[in-house]
Amino acid sequence: MAFNDEIAVMNISDLVIKTTEMHTGGEPLRIVESGYPKISGETILEKRKFVKENFDFLRKFLMFEPRGHFDMYGALLIEPDNPEADMAVLFMHNEGYSTMCGHAVIALGRYALDKGLARHKPSPPETEVNIQCPCGLVKAFVECNHLGETGRVRFHSVPSFLFAADVKVSVPGYGELQVDIAYGGAFYAFVTTEALGLNFQTNKTSEIVDAASKVTEAVKSTVKLHHPDSPDLAFLYGTIVTDGKEEFSQEPTANICVFADRQVDRCPTGSGVTARIALQFAKGLISIDQERAFENGCTGSRFTGKAIRSCKAGTHDAVVVEVSGNGYYTGSCTFIAEAKDMLKEGFILN
Missing domain, CATH: 3.10.310.10 (Diaminopimelate Epimerase; Chain A, domain 1)
Incomplete structure (x- = not known):
């Protein structure tokens, strides 16, 4: 799976962004799988800053109406810089970018195993998935059965x-x-x-x-x-x-x-x-x-x-x-913007 596709043309109408949709306890999670431009930065905090300064229009594109809503939440998958991590993620919401999101980690634990992104294959009774968040490395433990089906997730926080x-x-x-x-x-x-x-x-x-x-x-x-x-x-x-x-x-x-x-x-x-x-x-x-x-x-x-x-x-x-x-799947999406759409960049109502 390509975490970041390098796109030469930065016209929003040229973008095709694919996502998987989940929720944890009712809180939505839009997982951005592909279609984002190349993200620069050596560390996850540098990448967070880069996205905030250069690609914030894409946060609005995905979080705001007509594709999202005022309380939408997203997870942008990026390449980790921590060698212990199976995956890395930037969190986004209606205002900007968070440093940690527990409901997202719970959903992403299942997602990582189901999509084959973790270094370990699903094995009962649970499988560890290491997720690099802006706040640090978070260890998730995903319940699995003998068929490889994933279930409840627990995670260990950064020092709090x-x-x-x-x-x-x-x-x-x-x-x-x-x-x-x-x-x-x-x-x-x-x-x-x-x-x-x-x-x-x-x-x-x-x-x-x-x-x-x-x-x-x-x-x-x-x-x-x-x-x-x-x-x-x-x-x-x-x-x-x-x-x-x-x-x-x-x-x-x-x-x-x-x-x-x-x-x-x-x-x-x-x-x-x-x-x-x-x-x-x-x-x-x-x-x-x-x-x-x-x-x-x-x-x-x-x-x-x-x-x-x-x-x-x-x-x-x-x-x-x-x-x-517990995190659950709700669907998958492909998001585009037509050039003639006057609201293609997104808007927000509260």
């Missing part, structure tokens, strides 16, 4: 940590709120429904989006983030609104992630679950190997997650987290 606890921020319409900030391949702010005066069952999703977006902006204007590996990782991806049930329990706990430009995750958010477990572990609310169920407050879809070992991320006390879920 609580960046700041009980940070006070002034949020328009809500006054002073207390939030936690944690990293799980991407940085998130965490706030409870109780603090916002909201409820997953009775409030509209749009109300949760409005509140979470205000929290994100408040944190961005108040807190300067940093990451020990690269400044390219040091940005707030979004806000996760939780039901406040942080202490370990056998009962599921719910959250809704609002990321990028007010984009709503339909699944429990793999990197968000990772960050949430990291903050729970740092606060002594969960122990190694205590597995919890995490539920999306909109769709009810579930992941499970647990801390599996302590580690360091620079000077931060960190933890490696295991998250598991």
